Amino acid sequence: MTKAPAQTICFEDLSFRPRFEYGDMAQVNVVSGTEMGTKLGTGFARFTKAAIPWTVQYDEVVLVLSGQLTARTKDSVLTAGPQDSIWLPKGTELTYESEDALVFYAIEPANWAEAAT
Template sequence: MHREPMVFRKDTTEFAAYGEGSGEASIARLVGPRESETMGAYLARFNGRSVPWTVRYDEVITCIEGEFRLRVGPTVHALRPGDVIWIPKDTELAYEGADSLVFIAIAPVDWRTRRHQEAGQM
């Protein structure tokens, strides 16, 4: 487990394509289970692509640049730079944006492992 502070520079962080369809979306995984036992952290960019997902963890998103939109059913939560939204576990949503850069924090970071363990106990 990593136990020293880590600095991530926006201009040197590598992003990978995220989601499918028209427009663009990419994500940079910053903190995962190798670095932390409790939380995960990401940077993500959205520009015209809608990425549907059901969160399996609690999530906090902070808009850094552009306009980020979180679609939950018919409701659209529009965030501008500096705005923050908390999303509870098991929310069905779509991530969207226009030239947006967001910071995402999740807990627990090991949600995939926990989900597999729960499925095995049933």
């Protein structure tokens, strides 16, 4: 696997795209992943009036940049505001909830969808 060279990714150049069937509630832009030759997946996500059920298929850290994001699990309610992070280990069943948030995420492995098939 050949790694991409070091580079700057400018936020203003990113193009957010709908995420899965929840495109009206979540849009993402991938910053790094397998296309750059790395196991580390990173990107930005926007949540708007979101209530998205999910089972995390990777280890994930979510850093809230603006707004507030809640990850509601069967055991707890994890809420983060600007400059707060949420750690989510693989296998966590949750619902992402937010009225309006911009987050940066890091996941490992980046190719989780390929590994699940």
